[in-house]
Amino acid sequence: MKKNLLNYKGLYGDNNSHELGNFVHHELLATRSKLYNWEINEHLHTDLFQIFIISAGEGLLIQDNNKIKLEAPCILIIPTNTFHGFEFQSDVIGEVLTISDQFIETIFANSPLILLELNKVKQYSFTQENNDILNDLLFLKNKIVNEIAENKQYKQLCLQSLFQLFFIELHILNTFENENRGPNxxxxxxxxxxxxxxxxxxxxxxxxxxxxxxxxxxxxxxxxxxxxxxxxxxxxxxxxxxxxxxxxxxxxxxxxxxxxxxxxxxxxxxxxxxxxxxxxxxxxxxxxxxxxxxx
Missing domain, CATH: 1.10.10.60 (Homeodomain-like)
Known part of the structure; x- marks a missing residue:
């Protein structure tokens, strides 16, 4: 029996059409996962990019009929138009940042290497060796969350700058993992x-x-x-x-x-x-x- 092809313009379970533009959203991982008994069916977002920050507990990323373990502390990035689902343990603690593809393209228009890295699913795991980068990322995440919640002047500009710094930190981590950077x-x-x-x-x-x-x-x-x-x-x-x-x-x-x-x-x-x-x-x-x- 065929499953439905779940394709959301908005967040998971949201079938309403949205003006995405510079869309930026934050929520606790439990907010949506708990509604679906901690199991998120495989789906894709045609125009949205997501960052999952898991600080405690674990779960499984389901992709292409494979199950990949997610274990805290870790950060998972899911590019636009990427099929994915989840099975989380009920004690998992984490957050989800969702931003429009257009937002990503705007802030990294002149940084093709970072855009290339953000074009594939990747889990970043953290140990004592790279804990300083995790602390920097969590600091930036908190600044982003605070900025989203407020309605200040230059809000979009602040968010663009914070996300740039966030993804540059991930890029630095990527560089540590793979020293063979050559292409211009x-x-x-x-x-x-x-x-x-x-x-x-x-x-x-x-x-x-x-x-x-x-x-x-x-x-x-x-x-x-x-x-x-x-x-x-x-x-x-x-x-x-x-x-x-x-x-x-x-x-x-x-x-x-x-x-x-x-x-x-x-x-x-x-x-x-x-x-x-x-x-x-x-x-x-x-x-x-x-x-x-x-x-």
Missing amino acids: NRTLTYFHAFQKGIKKTLPKTKLVKEYAEDLRITPVHLNRVCNALVQKSALQVIQDFSITEAKKYLVYTSHSISEIAYLLNFKDPAYFSRLFKKQTGFSPNQYRNTVIQKE
Whole structure:
């Protein structure tokens, strides 16, 4: 039996349309989780970015049929348009900051490396070794929460500055974890714009040369960009997005394999099935049946 594809413009359970713009929201983790018996079904937010700050207790992040342990103290970032769900223990203590994708794009318009980091799900764990960074992050979080609650002059400017500092601290932590930083800003800018271009056209995708034209670079240049950052060709990056979309359609709709292939702009359903199996190890039908049986 298919589950519903839960896609919220606002917060979880909120089906009302909102003017997002510079949307910024804060709430305790228990506020919404308790309403749903500490189990949040898999869903996505098309225009919202979320930060989960867990200070005590633990839970599970559910993503792509996998369960990933979340153990305090940790910070979890969930980018826009990312399928995710949760199972929390009832004694978990934490907070959730939600901001619009537009807000993120505004404050980091000139920082492509940070935008690239914020484009993927990541859990930041803390130990004695990086406890000073955690303290800095919690200090900034408290300043953000206070700023949200008040209605002062220059509120938006203050929030932008505080979030910039917050994400820069996460970037510093990321740098400690991975010393191999090499790509220049232009390469990162092209790659981020490429990813953004793919997301805009989903579920359909365009040819590599068309995305390259949008960026005003050659397909060869775009391939070099992708290889430098993710060790994949531009076509493989596009295919990764398509396979992620295919998984959603397989689990959350009753569309046939051929219908899904055409929705994703594959002219040959057989080729789509071969690619899906190559990427996942399962045929589309096997994947669909396996996930449903686990539910």
